[in-house]
Amino acid sequence: MVKMEKTNKNHKKGQEEIVGFALIIIIVAVIMLIFVSFAIRNKDKGKTVESYKVESFIQAFLPYTTDCRNEHGFLSIKEIIPSCEREDDCLDNRKSCDVLESNLKEIVKESWEVKEGSSIVGYEIIVYSESKEILNVKEGNITNIYQAATQNLSDLYVGLKVYS
């Protein structure tokens, strides 16, 4: 009788120890999970395009001096856009719209590299007035994640979207 009671007591003690051990393991696992989740969350940043870059890009390419000349001199992108809308020609008889298109294509291609593994998957640049679209340059994939900027040139607009 006494022996049985002693065995029961030992058994209960063993059970309590197992419960304690399990509790410690659970607590440690929860703490570990919290740390791991924090560590992962910190590594997620920096995979998208910064908005300031898109805005600065528009500001930077508008004064770019093209090789299209008129009687006043070489035209910048900002000046060639209204010239293209009026369908004017350069002094060397090239169409201003052709010069604008070739320059814009090259500028965007050199500035925003669309390639595998890059944070940029595509871009779109639109030059438009209130009544019509003057130029549209598109490259790569169009996604729902993008940074955009627009610049107003009196009654003309230049819009840029960079997809990531």
Add this chain to the structure above:
Amino acid sequence: MGVSKFRKAQLKIQQMAFMLIAITIFFALVGLFFISFKVNELKNQATNIEEKNAMMIATRVADSPEFSCGDSFGPGMTSCVDSDKIMMLKEGIEKYKGFWQVADIELRKIYPKLGGDKKCTMNNYHDCNVIEVYKNPSLNRIGDYSTFVSLCKKDSFEGVGYDKCEIAKLIIGYASRS
């Protein structure tokens, strides 16, 4: 009987001592893990601050008096860097030691494209694509932030002067605090 009880008590004391040691080691390990995690987090925070600082400088330095075009190439030009001014600044850059808390400042022409990197000096100024404006060799560069700028200068064609603007990236290199 007395000896057996004494042995049992000794065993219990031993068991408790082992348990105490095990618990101490366990908590010491958890503490070490926590401290290393916190130290790592602090290092990351310091790097983030450096990154933010570089980003702020990248967005603002182009419009600072040392870099900006002002009204030389037309009124209201933003993100415009005066190329002639930069070359002169580069010549006297020792005076700016410690002025910008960054590892380096560089201007890299991206359009029109030039084959390969050609560092700019006073002699090849019109045929180069990399202007190393400022470098702090004592800092350990770990990354950079860049912004687009128009790089403008006064040029001439058939004897007539005109404003020539190209597209460049203003790159600010930042260092780690450690």
